[in-house]
Amino acid sequence: MSKSRKTLLSTVAAGLIAGAIALPASALTLGFAQVGAESEWRTANTVSIKEAAKAAGITLKFSDAQQKQENQIKAIRSFIAQKVDVIAFAPVVTTGWDTVLMEAKKAKIPVILTDRSIETKDESLYVTMIGSDFTEEGRKAGKWLLENYKGQGDVNIVELQGTVGSAPAIERKKGFEEVIKAEPRFKITRSQTGDFTRAKGKEVMEAFLKTDKNIQVLFAHNDDMAIGAIQAIEAAGMKPGKDIMIISIDAVKGAFEAMMAGKLNVTVECNPQLGPQLMDIVKEVKAGKQQPKRINTKESIFPMETAAKEFPNRKY
Numbered sequence: 001m002s003k004s005r006k007t008l009l010s011t012v013a014a015g016l017i018a019g020a021i022a023l024p025a026s027a028l029t030l031g032f033a034q035v036g037a038e039s040e041w042r043t044a045n046t047v048s049i050k051e052a053a054k055a056a057g058i059t060l061k062f063s064d065a066q067q068k069q070e071n072q073i074k075a076i077r078s079f080i081a082q083k084v085d086v087i088a089f090a091p092v093v094t095t096g097w098d099t100v101l102m103e104a105k106k107a108k109i110p111v112i113l114t115d116r117s118i119e120t121k122d123e124s125l126y127v128t129m130i131g132s133d134f135t136e137e138g139r140k141a142g143k144w145l146l147e148n149y150k151g152q153g154d155v156n157i158v159e160l161q162g163t164v165g166s167a168p169a170i171e172r173k174k175g176f177e178e179v180i181k182a183e184p185r186f187k188i189t190r191s192q193t194g195d196f197t198r199a200k201g202k203e204v205m206e207a208f209l210k211t212d213k214n215i216q217v218l219f220a221h222n223d224d225m226a227i228g229a230i231q232a233i234e235a236a237g238m239k240p241g242k243d244i245m246i247i248s249i250d251a252v253k254g255a256f257e258a259m260m261a262g263k264l265n266v267t268v269e270c271n272p273q274l275g276p277q278l279m280d281i282v283k284e285v286k287a288g289k290q291q292p293k294r295i296n297t298k299e300s301i302f303p304m305e306t307a308a309k310e311f312p313n314r315k316y
Protein backbone atom coordinates (compact mmCIF):
# COMPACT_ATOMS: atom_id res chain seq x y z
CA MET A 1 0.00 0.00 0.00
CA SER A 2 1.30 3.47 -0.88
CA LYS A 3 2.36 5.79 1.91
CA SER A 4 -0.30 8.42 1.12
CA ARG A 5 -3.08 5.75 1.11
CA LYS A 6 -1.83 4.42 4.46
CA THR A 7 -1.89 7.96 5.88
CA LEU A 8 -5.42 8.54 4.57
CA LEU A 9 -6.69 5.29 6.08
CA SER A 10 -5.14 5.94 9.47
CA THR A 11 -6.56 9.50 9.48
CA VAL A 12 -10.07 8.17 8.75
CA ALA A 13 -9.71 5.48 11.45
CA ALA A 14 -8.50 8.01 14.00
CA GLY A 15 -11.33 10.38 13.06
CA LEU A 16 -13.94 7.66 13.52
CA ILE A 17 -12.53 6.68 16.90
CA ALA A 18 -12.51 10.27 18.06
CA GLY A 19 -16.04 10.74 16.74
CA ALA A 20 -14.76 13.59 14.57
CA ILE A 21 -16.00 11.88 11.40
CA ALA A 22 -19.60 10.83 12.02
CA LEU A 23 -20.85 7.57 10.52
CA PRO A 24 -23.26 8.43 7.72
CA ALA A 25 -26.91 7.94 8.84
CA SER A 26 -27.42 5.41 6.02
CA ALA A 27 -25.14 3.11 8.00
CA LEU A 28 -27.97 2.74 10.55
CA THR A 29 -30.54 -0.02 10.25
CA LEU A 30 -33.79 0.11 12.22
CA GLY A 31 -36.03 -2.92 12.65
CA PHE A 32 -39.62 -1.82 13.26
CA ALA A 33 -42.36 -4.27 14.31
CA GLN A 34 -45.72 -2.62 13.70
CA VAL A 35 -49.01 -3.73 15.31
CA GLY A 36 -50.89 -4.14 12.02
CA ALA A 37 -53.15 -2.06 9.78
CA GLU A 38 -56.26 -2.14 11.94
CA SER A 39 -57.21 1.55 11.78
CA GLU A 40 -56.81 4.85 9.93
CA TRP A 41 -54.56 5.88 12.82
CA ARG A 42 -52.27 2.88 12.33
CA THR A 43 -51.99 3.50 8.59
CA ALA A 44 -50.97 7.10 9.26
CA ASN A 45 -48.45 5.89 11.84
CA THR A 46 -46.89 3.46 9.34
CA VAL A 47 -46.66 6.16 6.67
CA SER A 48 -45.02 8.52 9.16
CA ILE A 49 -42.40 5.91 10.14
CA LYS A 50 -41.58 4.90 6.56
CA GLU A 51 -41.33 8.49 5.31
CA ALA A 52 -39.26 9.64 8.27
CA ALA A 53 -36.79 6.74 7.92
CA LYS A 54 -36.30 7.61 4.26
CA ALA A 55 -35.83 11.30 5.02
CA ALA A 56 -33.33 10.48 7.79
CA GLY A 57 -31.34 8.09 5.58
CA ILE A 58 -32.05 5.18 7.95
CA THR A 59 -32.51 1.72 6.44
CA LEU A 60 -35.86 0.43 7.66
CA LYS A 61 -36.76 -3.23 8.07
CA PHE A 62 -40.52 -3.12 8.54
CA SER A 63 -42.76 -5.91 9.74
CA ASP A 64 -46.57 -5.95 10.09
CA ALA A 65 -47.71 -8.25 12.93
CA GLN A 66 -51.39 -8.34 11.92
CA GLN A 67 -52.35 -7.59 15.53
CA LYS A 68 -50.71 -10.78 16.85
CA GLN A 69 -48.11 -10.72 19.61
CA GLU A 70 -46.46 -13.93 18.38
CA ASN A 71 -45.80 -12.26 15.00
CA GLN A 72 -44.17 -9.29 16.70
CA ILE A 73 -41.98 -11.59 18.79
CA LYS A 74 -40.91 -13.45 15.61
CA ALA A 75 -40.12 -10.13 13.90
CA ILE A 76 -38.01 -8.95 16.85
CA ARG A 77 -36.09 -12.26 16.84
CA SER A 78 -35.46 -11.89 13.14
CA PHE A 79 -34.18 -8.31 13.64
CA ILE A 80 -31.79 -9.64 16.30
CA ALA A 81 -30.57 -12.36 13.90
CA GLN A 82 -30.04 -9.71 11.21
CA LYS A 83 -28.01 -7.64 13.70
CA VAL A 84 -29.94 -4.38 13.13
CA ASP A 85 -28.62 -1.33 14.98
CA VAL A 86 -31.84 -0.47 16.79
CA ILE A 87 -35.21 -2.20 17.26
CA ALA A 88 -38.43 -0.26 17.70
CA PHE A 89 -41.92 -1.63 18.10
CA ALA A 90 -45.48 -0.71 19.05
CA PRO A 91 -46.42 -3.56 21.40
CA VAL A 92 -49.80 -5.12 20.58
CA VAL A 93 -50.39 -5.90 24.27
CA THR A 94 -48.67 -4.80 27.47
CA THR A 95 -47.41 -8.12 28.87
CA GLY A 96 -45.21 -11.02 27.73
CA TRP A 97 -42.18 -9.19 26.34
CA ASP A 98 -39.42 -9.89 28.85
CA THR A 99 -37.93 -13.00 27.21
CA VAL A 100 -37.52 -11.55 23.73
CA LEU A 101 -36.35 -8.17 25.06
CA MET A 102 -33.75 -9.97 27.16
CA GLU A 103 -32.51 -11.59 23.94
CA ALA A 104 -32.17 -8.13 22.35
CA LYS A 105 -30.34 -6.87 25.43
CA LYS A 106 -27.91 -9.80 25.29
CA ALA A 107 -27.28 -9.00 21.61
CA LYS A 108 -26.62 -5.37 22.69
CA ILE A 109 -29.37 -4.00 20.44
CA PRO A 110 -31.19 -1.04 22.00
CA VAL A 111 -35.00 -1.20 21.95
CA ILE A 112 -37.35 1.79 21.66
CA LEU A 113 -41.08 1.47 22.36
CA THR A 114 -43.38 3.59 20.21
CA ASP A 115 -47.04 4.40 20.74
CA ARG A 116 -47.83 1.69 23.34
CA SER A 117 -46.17 0.85 26.65
CA ILE A 118 -45.38 -2.53 28.22
CA GLU A 119 -45.51 -3.95 31.73
CA THR A 120 -42.14 -5.19 32.95
CA LYS A 121 -40.22 -5.37 36.21
CA ASP A 122 -36.99 -4.74 34.29
CA GLU A 123 -37.03 -1.24 32.83
CA SER A 124 -33.54 -1.74 31.44
CA LEU A 125 -35.10 -3.85 28.67
CA TYR A 126 -35.98 -0.72 26.69
CA VAL A 127 -34.36 2.66 26.30
CA THR A 128 -37.39 4.90 26.05
CA MET A 129 -41.05 5.01 25.14
CA ILE A 130 -42.43 7.67 22.77
CA GLY A 131 -46.19 8.02 22.59
CA SER A 132 -49.46 9.39 23.85
CA ASP A 133 -50.75 9.58 27.39
CA PHE A 134 -53.73 7.26 26.89
CA THR A 135 -55.06 7.72 30.43
CA GLU A 136 -55.20 11.46 29.82
CA GLU A 137 -57.04 10.85 26.52
CA GLY A 138 -59.65 8.83 28.45
CA ARG A 139 -59.93 11.63 31.03
CA LYS A 140 -60.43 14.23 28.27
CA ALA A 141 -63.24 12.12 26.81
CA GLY A 142 -64.88 11.77 30.25
CA LYS A 143 -64.55 15.49 31.07
CA TRP A 144 -66.04 16.47 27.74
CA LEU A 145 -69.02 14.19 28.40
CA LEU A 146 -69.72 15.59 31.88
CA GLU A 147 -69.46 19.17 30.63
CA ASN A 148 -71.53 18.74 27.47
CA TYR A 149 -74.27 16.22 28.19
CA LYS A 150 -77.48 18.23 28.58
CA GLY A 151 -80.12 15.54 29.25
CA GLN A 152 -81.68 14.73 32.64
CA GLY A 153 -81.76 11.42 34.53
CA ASP A 154 -79.57 8.34 34.21
CA VAL A 155 -77.06 8.26 31.39
CA ASN A 156 -76.40 4.78 30.01
CA ILE A 157 -73.03 4.59 28.32
CA VAL A 158 -71.90 1.74 26.09
CA GLU A 159 -68.19 1.31 25.60
CA LEU A 160 -66.32 -0.13 22.62
CA GLN A 161 -62.94 -1.13 23.97
CA GLY A 162 -59.76 -1.45 21.94
CA THR A 163 -57.72 -4.66 21.67
CA VAL A 164 -57.90 -6.66 24.90
CA GLY A 165 -54.74 -6.23 26.96
CA SER A 166 -53.40 -3.31 24.89
CA ALA A 167 -52.16 -0.17 26.63
CA PRO A 168 -54.64 2.19 24.90
CA ALA A 169 -57.62 -0.02 25.83
CA ILE A 170 -56.54 -0.39 29.47
CA GLU A 171 -55.54 3.24 29.98
CA ARG A 172 -58.34 4.99 28.05
CA LYS A 173 -60.91 2.98 30.02
CA LYS A 174 -59.16 3.86 33.28
CA GLY A 175 -59.00 7.61 32.52
CA PHE A 176 -62.63 7.77 31.37
CA GLU A 177 -63.96 5.86 34.39
CA GLU A 178 -61.86 7.92 36.80
CA VAL A 179 -63.65 11.08 35.61
CA ILE A 180 -67.24 9.87 35.18
CA LYS A 181 -67.38 8.26 38.62
CA ALA A 182 -67.73 11.80 40.02
CA GLU A 183 -71.32 11.81 38.70
CA PRO A 184 -73.08 8.52 39.57
CA ARG A 185 -75.91 9.03 37.04
CA PHE A 186 -73.31 8.35 34.29
CA LYS A 187 -72.91 4.56 34.10
CA ILE A 188 -71.19 2.20 31.70
CA THR A 189 -73.95 -0.34 31.10
CA ARG A 190 -72.22 -2.43 28.41
CA SER A 191 -68.61 -2.77 27.47
CA GLN A 192 -66.97 -5.05 24.92
CA THR A 193 -63.94 -5.11 22.69
CA GLY A 194 -64.20 -4.04 19.04
CA ASP A 195 -60.47 -4.68 18.54
CA PHE A 196 -59.94 -1.14 17.19
CA THR A 197 -61.53 -2.05 13.81
CA ARG A 198 -64.55 -0.64 11.96
CA ALA A 199 -65.95 -4.09 11.21
CA LYS A 200 -65.90 -5.21 14.85
CA GLY A 201 -67.10 -1.81 16.10
CA LYS A 202 -70.15 -2.22 13.86
CA GLU A 203 -70.72 -5.84 14.85
CA VAL A 204 -70.55 -5.16 18.60
CA MET A 205 -72.77 -2.06 18.38
CA GLU A 206 -75.34 -4.09 16.43
CA ALA A 207 -75.31 -6.68 19.23
CA PHE A 208 -75.67 -3.96 21.90
CA LEU A 209 -78.65 -2.44 20.08
CA LYS A 210 -80.37 -5.79 19.60
CA THR A 211 -80.65 -6.30 23.35
CA ASP A 212 -80.95 -2.70 24.53
CA LYS A 213 -81.99 0.54 22.88
CA ASN A 214 -81.84 2.56 26.10
CA ILE A 215 -78.40 3.97 25.28
CA GLN A 216 -77.58 7.66 25.62
CA VAL A 217 -73.84 7.67 24.98
CA LEU A 218 -71.24 5.62 23.09
CA PHE A 219 -67.63 5.87 24.18
CA ALA A 220 -65.41 4.25 21.53
CA HIS A 221 -61.69 3.81 22.22
CA ASN A 222 -60.95 4.82 18.62
CA ASP A 223 -62.55 6.56 15.65
CA ASP A 224 -62.69 3.47 13.45
CA MET A 225 -64.89 1.59 15.93
CA ALA A 226 -67.07 4.72 16.30
CA ILE A 227 -67.47 4.92 12.51
CA GLY A 228 -68.46 1.23 12.39
CA ALA A 229 -70.92 1.82 15.25
CA ILE A 230 -72.45 4.81 13.42
CA GLN A 231 -73.44 2.41 10.61
CA ALA A 232 -75.03 0.05 13.14
CA ILE A 233 -76.95 2.90 14.83
CA GLU A 234 -78.29 4.12 11.47
CA ALA A 235 -79.26 0.58 10.49
CA ALA A 236 -81.24 0.36 13.75
CA GLY A 237 -83.21 3.45 12.66
CA MET A 238 -81.57 5.87 15.10
CA LYS A 239 -79.62 9.09 14.56
CA PRO A 240 -75.93 8.87 15.57
CA GLY A 241 -74.72 12.09 17.21
CA LYS A 242 -78.31 12.98 18.22
CA ASP A 243 -80.18 9.96 19.62
CA ILE A 244 -76.88 8.61 20.87
CA MET A 245 -74.03 10.98 21.72
CA ILE A 246 -70.76 9.59 20.33
CA ILE A 247 -67.33 10.23 21.82
CA SER A 248 -64.18 8.71 20.36
CA ILE A 249 -60.41 9.00 20.21
CA ASP A 250 -57.75 9.52 17.47
CA ALA A 251 -58.99 12.55 15.47
CA VAL A 252 -58.40 10.95 12.06
CA LYS A 253 -59.90 12.47 8.91
CA GLY A 254 -62.74 9.91 8.91
CA ALA A 255 -63.83 11.24 12.31
CA PHE A 256 -63.82 14.82 11.02
CA GLU A 257 -66.02 13.74 8.09
CA ALA A 258 -68.43 12.06 10.54
CA MET A 259 -68.46 15.20 12.72
CA MET A 260 -69.13 17.44 9.71
CA ALA A 261 -72.09 15.16 8.86
CA GLY A 262 -73.35 15.64 12.44
CA LYS A 263 -72.90 11.96 13.33
CA LEU A 264 -70.00 12.09 15.80
CA ASN A 265 -69.94 14.56 18.69
CA VAL A 266 -66.28 14.76 19.63
CA THR A 267 -62.91 13.14 19.05
CA VAL A 268 -59.88 13.32 21.32
CA GLU A 269 -56.61 13.62 19.45
CA CYS A 270 -54.01 10.84 19.48
CA ASN A 271 -51.08 11.76 17.27
CA PRO A 272 -49.76 8.96 15.01
CA GLN A 273 -46.98 11.03 13.44
CA LEU A 274 -44.20 9.61 15.55
CA GLY A 275 -41.77 8.91 12.69
CA PRO A 276 -39.55 12.03 12.73
CA GLN A 277 -39.17 11.93 16.52
CA LEU A 278 -38.38 8.21 16.42
CA MET A 279 -35.63 8.68 13.82
CA ASP A 280 -34.02 11.46 15.88
CA ILE A 281 -34.03 9.19 18.92
CA VAL A 282 -32.60 6.25 16.95
CA LYS A 283 -29.65 8.43 15.96
CA GLU A 284 -29.20 9.80 19.45
CA VAL A 285 -29.33 6.36 21.04
CA LYS A 286 -26.67 5.09 18.65
CA ALA A 287 -24.58 8.15 19.47
CA GLY A 288 -24.84 7.21 23.16
CA LYS A 289 -27.07 10.12 24.22
CA GLN A 290 -29.16 9.48 27.37
CA GLN A 291 -32.94 9.45 26.84
CA PRO A 292 -35.80 10.14 29.26
CA LYS A 293 -37.73 6.92 30.02
CA ARG A 294 -40.97 8.40 28.66
CA ILE A 295 -41.58 11.00 25.92
CA ASN A 296 -45.22 12.15 25.62
CA THR A 297 -46.73 13.59 22.45
CA LYS A 298 -48.84 16.78 22.63
CA GLU A 299 -52.52 16.39 21.79
CA SER A 300 -55.80 18.27 21.55
CA ILE A 301 -59.58 17.65 21.51
CA PHE A 302 -61.99 18.48 18.65
CA PRO A 303 -65.75 18.87 19.22
CA MET A 304 -68.18 18.67 16.25
CA GLU A 305 -68.51 22.47 15.96
CA THR A 306 -64.80 22.86 15.19
CA ALA A 307 -64.67 20.09 12.54
CA ALA A 308 -65.24 22.10 9.35
CA LYS A 309 -62.64 24.70 10.31
CA GLU A 310 -60.04 22.13 11.40
CA PHE A 311 -60.56 19.57 8.62
CA PRO A 312 -58.30 21.30 6.01
CA ASN A 313 -55.43 21.31 8.56
CA ARG A 314 -55.60 17.59 9.30
CA LYS A 315 -52.59 15.61 8.13
CA TYR A 316 -54.01 12.13 8.84
Ligand code: AHR
Pocket residue numbers: 038039040041042115116168196221222223224249250270
Ligand atom coordinates in the same frame (compact mmCIF):
# COMPACT_ATOMS: atom_id res chain seq x y z
O1 AHR B 1 -52.21 2.59 20.00
C1 AHR B 1 -52.95 3.59 19.39
C2 AHR B 1 -54.28 3.04 18.97
O2 AHR B 1 -54.09 1.95 18.10
C3 AHR B 1 -55.16 3.99 18.18
O3 AHR B 1 -56.00 4.76 18.94
C4 AHR B 1 -55.98 3.02 17.40
O4 AHR B 1 -56.73 3.59 16.38
C5 AHR B 1 -54.91 2.10 16.97
O5 AHR B 1 -55.31 0.99 16.35
